[in-house]
Amino acid sequence: MSRLHRRHVAVVVILVAVLIGGVLLSAVVGQLTMSPTDVVGTVLQSMGIHTSWAPADDVTVQALWQIRFPRIAMSLLVGAALAVAGAVMQAIFGNPLAEPGVVGVSSGAALGAAVAIVTGFTLGGATGIALLAFVGGLGATLLVYFMARSNGRTEVVTLLLTGIAINAFAGAGLAMLLFVGDTASREQIVFWQLGTMNGSRWNEVAVVAVVTVLGTAAALYLAKQYDLLSLGERTAGHLGVRVERLRIVSIVVVAVLTAGAVAFVGIIAFVGLVIPHLMRMLLGPAHRGLILTSCLGGAALLVYSDVLARTLVTGADLPIGLLTSLIGGPFFFYLLRSARTKAGGWA
Amino acid sequence: MSSARRMDTSVPALRAADVSVELGHKAILSGVTVEVQHGEVLALVGPNGAGKSTLLSVLTGDRAAGQGRVQVDGEDLAHWHHGDLARRRAVLTQENQVSFPFTVRDVVAMGRAPWQGRPEADGDDVAVEAALAATDVAHLSERSFPSLSGGEKARVSLARVLAQQTDIVLLDEPTAALDLRHQEDVMGIARERASAGCAVVVVLHDLSIAAAYADSIAILDRGVLAAFGDPSDVMTAELLERVYGIAVRVLDDPDGGSPVIVPVRR
Numbered sequence: 001m002s003r004l005h006r007r008h009v010a011v012v013v014i015l016v017a018v019l020i021g022g023v024l025l026s027a028v029v030g031q032l033t034m035s036p037t038d039v040v041g042t043v044l045q046s047m048g049i050h051t052s053w054a055p056a057d058d059v060t061v062q063a064l065w066q067i068r069f070p071r072i073a074m075s076l077l078v079g080a081a082l083a084v085a086g087a088v089m090q091a092i093f094g095n096p097l098a099e100p101g102v103v104g105v106s107s108g109a110a111l112g113a114a115v116a117i118v119t120g121f122t123l124g125g126a127t128g129i130a131l132l133a134f135v136g137g138l139g140a141t142l143l144v145y146f147m148a149r150s151n152g153r154t155e156v157v158t159l160l161l162t163g164i165a166i167n168a169f170a171g172a173g174l175a176m177l178l179f180v181g182d183t184a185s186r187e188q189i190v191f192w193q194l195g196t197m198n199g200s201r202w203n204e205v206a207v208v209a210v211v212t213v214l215g216t217a218a219a220l221y222l223a224k225q226y227d228l229l230s231l232g233e234r235t236a237g238h239l240g241v242r243v244e245r246l247r248i249v250s251i252v253v254v255a256v257l258t259a260g261a262v263a264f265v266g267i268i269a270f271v272g273l274v275i276p277h278l279m280r281m282l283l284g285p286a287h288r289g290l291i292l293t294s295c296l297g298g299a300a301l302l303v304y305s306d307v308l309a310r311t312l313v314t315g316a317d318l319p320i321g322l323l324t325s326l327i328g329g330p331f332f333f334y335l336l337r338s339a340r341t342k343a344g345g346w347a
Numbered sequence: 348m349s350s351a352r353r354m355d356t357s358v359p360a361l362r363a364a365d366v367s368v369e370l371g372h373k374a375i376l377s378g379v380t381v382e383v384q385h386g387e388v389l390a391l392v393g394p395n396g397a398g399k400s401t402l403l404s405v406l407t408g409d410r411a412a413g414q415g416r417v418q419v420d421g422e423d424l425a426h427w428h429h430g431d432l433a434r435r436r437a438v439l440t441q442e443n444q445v446s447f448p449f450t451v452r453d454v455v456a457m458g459r460a461p462w463q464g465r466p467e468a469d470g471d472d473v474a475v476e477a478a479l480a481a482t483d484v485a486h487l488s489e490r491s492f493p494s495l496s497g498g499e500k501a502r503v504s505l506a507r508v509l510a511q512q513t514d515i516v517l518l519d520e521p522t523a524a525l526d527l528r529h530q531e532d533v534m535g536i537a538r539e540r541a542s543a544g545c546a547v548v549v550v551l552h553d554l555s556i557a558a559a560y561a562d563s564i565a566i567l568d569r570g571v572l573a574a575f576g577d578p579s580d581v582m583t584a585e586l587l588e589r590v591y592g593i594a595v596r597v598l599d600d601p602d603g604g605s606p607v608i609v610p611v612r613r
Contacts, residue, residue, distance in 0.1 A: 230445050234440050280447065285449050
């Protein structure tokens with residue numbers, strides 16, 4: 001038991017170190033190359049500690065605080081939210097292939113957000129988009145849940161087919177909005193479909209931060225019950241879990257996290273698939289550790305992906321969703337294969 | 348735990364009164380009344396599709412009875428608080444699946460979940476070790492559950508049920524996937540739990556095992572209770588022949604043990 005505990009601590013420490021490294025790297029590289037001392041200096045200065053590292057150049061300070069820092073914060077939060085949403089979905093579906101992007105929750109949320117953009121729906125600044133994204137995401141999650149489950153289990157085939165149907169429907173909705181929308185909103189919607197961290201603003205970051213913290217806290221609180229749920233719904237019930245309530249709360253948690261992630265940066269697929277799977281391989285399936293490390297791992301993955309997105313092609317900002325799908329697609333094939341060869345994978 | 352209740356033999360640990368279940372328009376159970384006292388093993392037997400598992404799921408509350416009532420320690424099942432019920436009663440279902448690769452020890456420790464945050468939780472480790480030993484799976488404790496054989500999974504699930512340390516235990520075909528020795532071991536555990544004051548309900552196929560280990564036997568036949576009572580009273584060749592549709596011999600054990608029930612083979 002203590003060996004596993006030590007391993008947990010080691011993984012968390014490594015993830016935090018990787019994460020901090022990623023944040024620093026992400027702050028330094030880009031169109032304007034900053035020195036690490038500029039970054040540390042301006043952060044210290046904002047905390048009221050004046051050092052000789054603080055950049056004298058106002059352009060550097062502005063670039064860091066107005067463009068780069070919100071972008072980094074957004075990648076951290078979105079990565080964490082998507083990875084935790086993936087871990088929770090897998091827990092309630094009892095299926096390691098469930099993921100917000102794959103089963104259509106992300107496109108549902110994107111459709112909601114697109115409706116907000118095209119119709120110009122606002123409610124307290126950035127929250128209007130997030131709210132409609134939540135409505136769309138919740139609708140999609142409920143639909144997948146009730147379509148793909150039978151006798152308390154979710155079959156892989158039904159799950160994926162339901163995902164195809166929802167993705168197709170949301171895709172048609174998005175296409176229609178593209179058709180009726182004006183040029184500005186069209187451009188925004190196209191970027192969503194690709195997923196990008198470009199142009200993240202602090203007020204959006206604040207919304208996503210609230211959503212991610214609340215959703216992750218709820219998931220951690222429910223973690224013990226997710227462990228019991230893996231014994232099957234009946235047995236979880238016999239162990240005192242109120243399965244029906246757990247499901248509903250979890251569906252809302254998934255929708256909230258996914259909507260928060262999708263509302264401002266668009267669809268970034270496979271984070272919720274790859275990260276929980278890796279963490280499960282490292283630490284085993286117990287959900288408390290899984291959710292905590294997925295949160296860190298998801299954040300790290302997107303910070304590094306964003307660095308790649310900004311630097312891979314000089315002078316261009318690649319869509320981050322393109323990168324995660326490039327990594328996630330083949331990984332998904334691998335998971336499908338191993339699920340198929342394992343007994344009951346297709347059952 | 349609740350020794351006061353155990354002593355009170357007038358209130359059955361578990362009672363299903365006049366229970367009926369319909370699926371579509373087909374009656375799965377009609378008018379079944381059974382009960383089990385603390386300190387007793389009740390065996391539910393009958394042919395495939397007779398309604399044994401349905402009756403068990405009505406007793407656990409997983410399936411609502413269309414008619415009739417189910418009581419746990421004299422209290423209607425619906426009135427029980429979720430957590431209290433989990434501390435009073437443990438259930439082994441036939442599905443032995445675990446969605447993620449938890450280790451055997453993790454799975455057994457999950458049986459302790461209802462006691463979390465209570466003084467009894469101090470006994471978690473002892474309960475888990477005892478359950479692992481009793482079901483002969485201690486050597487598998489670090490293995491991943493999905494990698495086990497059918498019989499091993501069944502024993503680990505039983506260990507989880509034992510670790511829950513409840514006064515009432517319901518077991519749906521606990522011997523189905525087991526070899527000869529482990530079948531006897533499992534029924535020995537059921538017997539031993541009953542001696543410790545628990546009420547045990549067990550669904551069985553092997554009539555000789557039922558006759559050997561149960562205090563009372565309920566024989567179901569197409570959803571109706573064909574007989575309910577002492578093994579020596581209900582295990583008759585005529586009744587079994589009628590229920591199972593095959594000629595049966597009830598043989599006396601040469602060493603004076605419980606009767607052996609075998610089909611007539613010519």
